[in-house]
Amino acid sequence: MANADFASITNADHLDQLYQQWQADPASVGGDWQHFFAGFALALERGPSGDAGGPTDDHKPGRIDQQRLPIWSVALALCAAAVLWMSALIVLRVFSDRAARRRAEDRRAVERCFVGILQGRSDVVRDLSPYRGRARLMAESLLDFLTLVRGVDLEIVLAALESVGVDKVLAARLNRGSLAGRLASVEALGAFPGEATRAALVQAAARGPATVRLAALRSLLQAGGEVDIARLLQHLARGELRHSGPLTDLAHLVIAADPTAAMNVLAQPDLAPATRILIVEGLGAAGAYAARTSARPASA
Numbered sequence: 654m655a656n657a658d659f660a661s662i663t664n665a666d667h668l669d670q671l672y673q674q675w676q677a678d679p680a681s682v683g684g685d686w687q688h689f690f691a692g693f694a695l696a697l698e699r700g701p702s703g704d705a706g707g708p709t710d711d712h713k714p715g716r717i718d719q720q721r722l723p724i725w726s727v728a729l730a731l732c733a734a735a736v737l738w739m740s741a742l743i744v745l746r747v748f749s750d751r752a753a754r755r756r757a758e759d760r761r762a763v764e765r766c767f768v769g770i771l772q773g774r775s776d777v778v779r780d781l782s783p784y785r786g787r788a789r790l791m792a793e794s795l796l797d798f799l800t801l802v803r804g805v806d807l808e809i810v811l812a813a814l815e816s817v818g819v820d821k822v823l824a825a826r827l828n829r830g831s832l833a834g835r836l837a838s839v840e841a842l843g844a845f846p847g848e849a850t851r852a853a854l855v856q857a858a859a860r861g862p863a864t865v866r867l868a869a870l871r872s873l874l875q876a877g878g879e880v881d882i883a884r885l886l887q888h889l890a891r892g893e894l895r896h897s898g899p900l901t902d903l904a905h906l907v908i909a910a911d912p913t914a915a916m917n918v919l920a921q922p923d924l925a926p927a928t929r930i931l932i933v934e935g936l937g938a939a940g941a942y943a944a945r946t947s948a949r950p951a952s953a
């Protein structure tokens with residue numbers, strides 16, 4: 654394509670005629686025109702996006718939105734789940750607060766009944782009847798009240814509660830329900846002396862979680878029952894109980910109640926070192942200082 658030839662081409666019709674001629678036979682036009690029309694045709698094939706063959710499927714309108722649709726769907730589902738979860742937590746918190754307020758009001762009502770018993774009111778049994786079947790409520794209220802009364806006043810309250818069957822309600826709660834309710838019932842039942850109470854506590858001490866067992870053994874001592882130190886240590890050896898502060902306190906109480914039995918156990922040659930220390934400390938706390946002479950041969 655010479656400069657003169659290019660300058661003489663001033664209309665589109667002639668250019669279109671050359672292009673059609675090139676399409677029919679590329680060799681029919683000059684070399685410069687061949688390169689020009691080849692580049693022009695390549696540009697038409699690539700299209701505005703610059704990719705060969707025109708716009709691909711990935712660049713078609715709506716393709717990007719279709720690819721992002723699953724991501725947006727998952728995001729919206731997660732947001733909805735988070736909103737539902739937070740709503741459920743709020744609802745649970747509202748109901749929990751209401752239940753806590755009701756329990757607090759019921760405990761105050763029960764404690765007023767306890768005071769009414771001491772005052773000799775005749776309508777106390779009637780006022781207490783809506784609550785006496787609720788073991789945890791009665792147990793927690795009684796445990797709080799036990800810190801305030803002693804002696805004859807305590808005996809009057811316990812006798813009145815026994816007359817309406819509160820001790821039986823507590824005994825029936827020892828092996829069922831929530832752990833908090835069972836612990837409260839075990840501790841409160843220890844305030845009621847009697848064979849039925851001791852039998853229920855012996856059963857509670859024989860099964861269930863370690864915390865309930867320890868509480869049952871402690872309440873059994875409080876109710877006038879006997880706890881064998883050898884059996885207590887057997888539970889410890891079998892892994893049913895673990896060394897802990899509550900176990901140490903209980904062991905000291907058991908040892909103080911029967912130091913001779915503890916010294917007999919201490920004389921066993923195969924006693925675990927931790928158990929031996931536990932017994933020696935209990936004997937020392939009980940004032941049985943003869944345990945020192947018993948401990949030397951066993952540790953030698």
